[in-house]
Amino acid sequence: ExxxxxxxxxxIIEKRQSVAFWCNPISGHxxxxxxxxxxxxxxxxxxQFQNNGVVDDSxxxxxxxxxxxxxxxxxxxxxxPAKLEDSAVYLCASSRVSGLRGHYEQYFGPGxxxxxx
Amino acid sequence: AQSVSQHNxxxxxxxxxSLELGCNYxxxxxxxxxxxxxxxxxxxxxxxxxxxxxxLVKGIKGFEAEFIKSKFSFNxxxxxxxxxxxxxxxxxxxxxxDMRFGAGxxxxxxP
Numbered sequence: 001e002x003x004x005x006x007x008x009x010x011x012i013i014e015k016r017q018s019v020a021f022w023c024n025p026i027s028g029h030x031x032x033x034x035x036x037x038x039x040x041x042x043x044x045x046x047x048q049f050q051n052n053g054v055v056d057d058s059x060x061x062x063x064x065x066x067x068x069x070x071x072x073x074x075x076x077x078x079x080x081p082a083k084l085e086d087s088a089v090y091l092c093a094s095s096r097v098s099g100l101r102g103h104y105e106q107y108f109g110p111g112x113x114x115x116x117x
Numbered sequence: 118a119q120s121v122s123q124h125n126x127x128x129x130x131x132x133x134x135s136l137e138l139g140c141n142y143x144x145x146x147x148x149x150x151x152x153x154x155x156x157x158x159x160x161x162x163x164x165x166x167x168x169x170x171x172x173l174v175k176g177i178k179g180f181e182a183e184f185i186k187s188k189f190s191f192n193x194x195x196x197x198x199x200x201x202x203x204x205x206x207x208x209x210x211x212x213x214x215d216m217r218f219g220a221g222x223x224x225x226x227x228p
Contacts, residue, residue, distance in 0.1 A: 003160075033216075042121070042207050042218030043161075056215060091161070105151065106216065108161040 002026065004109035006092050012115045018080035021112045025073070025094030031055075033106060034067055034077050035091040043091055049075060050097070082116045089113050121210050123219035130198050131227050138193040138222050140208030150191040151209040151216075152182055161207065167191065178202070200228045 005024040013019050025032050031050050035043035046065065048056040052072040060067070064083070069075040079086055093106040124139035142148065152164040165176025172184040182193045191208060203226045208219040 040220070042209075042220050044218070045216060048215075093161075105163050105166055107163075108153075110160045 004092055004094055004107055006090075006109035006112055008112055009110060010113050010115075012117065013082055015084055015116055016081040018078065019082055019114060020076050020078045021090050021092075021114075023075045023077070023092030023109060025075075025092070026107055029094035029096050029107070030072075031095045031097050031104070032069055032075050033091075033093040033095075034075070035093065037089045037091055037111070039088070046077070079114075082114075084116050087114055087116045121208055121217050121219040123206075123208055123222050125222045126220070127223045127225070129225045129227065132200055133197045134226075136193070136195040136198045136202070136224070138206055138208075138224070140191045140193065140219060142189050142191070142208075142210045142217075144189075144210055144212045144217075146212065149211040150182075150184060151211070152176065152180070152191075152193050153207045153209060153218075154204045155207070155221075156204045164193070164206070198224070198226045200226045202226050 004026055007022050011019055033048050034046045036046050037043040046060045047067045049069040052069050065079055067077045089111040091111045092109045095104040095106045097104050120143050122141045150167040153161045154164045155161050164180050165174050165182055167174045167184045175181045180195050182191055184191050203224060205221045205223050207221045209216050
């Protein structure tokens with residue numbers, strides 16, 4: 001089974017520029033997640049999609065971050081404009097939800113390391 | 118505030134030593150518990166998970182974890198570590214399909 005694909009793997013931009021990340025989940029996985037992992041911290045959920053609908057975006061800084069999953073498969077996460085504090089690894093994960101209590105595990109992609117200078 | 122706490126930021130062990138990494142959470146109600154591992158240069162991988170049933174769960178590569186509900190804990194253990202276990206370990210808790218991670222524990226195993 002192919003894993004979660006992400007691109008690019010690395011990106012360096014200047015502050016106030018915009019950037020976009022792409023994710024292709026495991027085939028058949030209905031749920032897709034974007035996480036931000038700042039150095040020395042655990043991943044923090046930014047947004048969760050179920051098919052092409054947003055389930056949770058409570059921790060997404062909506063003034064500068066946006067994400068979409070138009071066809072319920074791959075997804076893009078955009079930052080515009082970027083700030084220095086956005087430097088982090090952006091992880092995409094997917095899962096197949098089963099059961100009433102969400103008995104699932106998430107499969108993670110390799111991440112995109114963003115450096116904002 | 119609701120959180121997931123990993124007690125140790127960095128653990129250094131010699132090969133064959135026993136390992137225990139602590140994880141405590143502060144969420145009430147029904148939770149699902151996970152340990153993920155991130156080897157150097159690789160992506161996060163699932164080590165083991167607990168949903169229900171036997172509170173002692175076994176994962177890959179000889180790891181196990183015990184869910185103690187009364188202590189809100191889900192500590193990770195391995196009787197004898199190897200150099201190849203050098204990695205970052207993350208405890209995670211899901212509540213209502215929302216996964217929260219601890220800050221991670223970096224394990225260094227000296228050969």
